[in-house]
Amino acid sequence: MRIRALLLAGLIAVVPLTDAAAQSRGRDRDRDEAQSQDRREQPRGYPGQGLRDAPRSAPRADPGDIARRVQSGRPGRMLGVQERGGDYVVRWEYPGGRVSDIQVDGRSGRVRGDD
Template sequence: MNRIRILLLAGLIAAAPMAAPSAHALEIQARDPLMGSLRQERAREESREGRRLSASEVARSVSRGREGRMLGINERNMGGRPVYVVRWEYPGGRVADITVDARTGAVIGER
């Protein structure tokens, strides 16, 4: 009977960290507003106010003059500024990540 109690207690202790965000995750969220749950709403608001391009505008911009197809687009924070990372597949199958400044639309890099 004691074994069962010990196993149940060990299971509860192991599952406890999954129930709530860690202190580290909360600290990152506090330091980096793009990591917060309001990230998409903030992006929409900044796009409406003309302070940031929308993901669809960035996708159209990257598509112009580039052969291949877009596989996906993600919003990130790079050194305190919002960026979009566009995953692009070129003819022949090569896949690249194209980093675009969310405010200016300038391509920052490709790898």
């Protein structure tokens, strides 16, 4: 009789715990599904995405052409190209370590000058 009472008491204690654990798993699953839905709705980004996927209202200069124009006849090396307000900025390192931002027109690709 004592064993039955102990088993019954143990069962009574365990049932609410399993119910609470099941509810917790359900909340976690709902939260994970909501987060994965949010991730699916947001487009994935990648380096340089702004250069290629920017909304185009007029013909745009190609970043590769811009890099070649800036490099021609200029000593040093290019550190990177960035789009700013419809134009491009080429970061350039001259011999001796001086770094400059070179402004380039976003439509024509014409080099505007060094900063």
